[in-house]
Amino acid sequence: MTEGPRARRLSTWLALAILPLIIYGVLYALPIYDLVRSSFNTFDPLKGTSSAFQTGFYRDFLTDPFYLGVLWRTVRISVTVTMICALGGFPMAYFLARSESGMRSFLLIVLLIPLVTSPVVVAYGWLVLLGTQGIVNDLLIAAGIIDMPVKLVFREFTLVLGLVYVSAAFMVLATAASLKNLDWNLVLAARSLGATGSRAFWLIVVPASLPGLTNGCLIVFSLSMSAYAVPALIAGPQVKVMSELIYQQGMALLNWPFAACMSVILVAATTGVLAVSDLFARLRQLRVAKRSRSGDRNA
């Protein structure tokens, strides 16, 4: 294409971008600005919200053991879900990357079902399966593990299971994308040079999967931190997470400033945990690089 003058390029760009910019400016950027701004407002149960600039809600949240407990639970559950997805999803990603094309299409469709089905329906499905009359209890009784139906729903591990279900596929897809790029000849070469299967796996396959695995962890962690429908339906009132608190404050108690404040804290906490883990990963990389350099010198 011919490179037009700068001004003409800018005007064509603007012609393309103006509509999205306006729509996203009004419908998205404005609400986000309002959200952050209103978290500094004051709220009175009788008089409602009034405009102000105070940090009282942040102080309330960060000094109240109940709220901090909910935040900690949300982080803890999300970390657990991320680790389960990373470990449990890895063989699936490996299989997907190595399987034949026809098989792969089928696997991909099954994998996409949890991603595209409404989380409400997914949560309902688990309620039916895990209920006291559900098939899981029946199977456990038939296997002789338990004598009587046990309460499986409304517990923390039910929530972990539900969140793993809705986000595992992201981890598998991201990891498989990395593994597909791996030149399998490297593995064959390592094997022919006498490396055992597990050695070739740890030294070649696992490092090759790391970019995708990291991406997957990032997606799964953020999704778990912010999930709403699944926790609200299968975790029960005892296992509250941040998203439910936000809904409760905003819709049941109509305390919009506090809901806005908790929204900001939730986003900040998610970003914070991801930033810290990124920092650790970088430090480790640095150490590994240093070690391999000193290894070169020794050789």
Place this chain on the structure above:
Amino acid sequence: MHSRTAESLGGRFSKVLLWVYVVAMQVFFLAPVVAITVGSLTTTQYVVFPPKGLTLQWYSRMLDRPEIIYSFLLSLGIALGAATASVLLGLLVSLAIVRYSLRLNTILWLLVASPMMLPTVVLGFGFLQTYTHLGLGTSILGLLAGHLVIVTPYAFVLIATGLRSVDRSLEDAARSLGASPMRTLGLVTLPIMFWSMLAGWALAFLVSFGDAAVSVFLNTPQVVTLPVRIFDALKYSPLNPQLTAVSSVLVLVTLVVLVASASFIRLERIMDRMR
């Protein structure tokens, strides 16, 4: 490469183990969806899986509930509208970002891609606050606007990968043969990347159709989308078989869109580009 699958890392035992694991994973991924759809055929007055007896009565009774039909049509309409608009927006943004290297693109990208990274509850609550001030708060228009914002990033990401994969030399050839930029776009570029627009539309449709977290804030007592109706009902009567029938209608629409779009586009292409 495929014939070499046999030369994988472990021995026969670990291969059997891998297969057992893969089958278990498939069962895990299908379990809740199967429980809902098959469970809705039960003749009992409460939901049970596997079902006792087979009947379609819960589906036929659904037709006597106009509010459920209304919610279904509302969800369908909003998903169709939001998905179609999101493909148009996603195409505009992709063309601007992929074809022009301007600093301003960072702003555009941040604006359009970041909703995907924010919690839907936070978005839903933010929309409620601002749309109320804008006078959009309690109408179908507000619901549509909220859905448009949350689904466009998905359409955009897929369409941008589609556009990046178009071979520029084909466009150059069309241009050098005298086609105008618009003609080149319509006759060369768009047909080549059509799969990504279709995939983007389908994903946007499905995200909107299944959403509860944003809708729950923007619904009014009269305007209730289907997932929110199920969500609310689940809190009071989770074991009503009627509810599984409604839910499995949702599942069926999802599966039809998923399988139909998967047969049009090679799904693997999405995996290849997910880097």
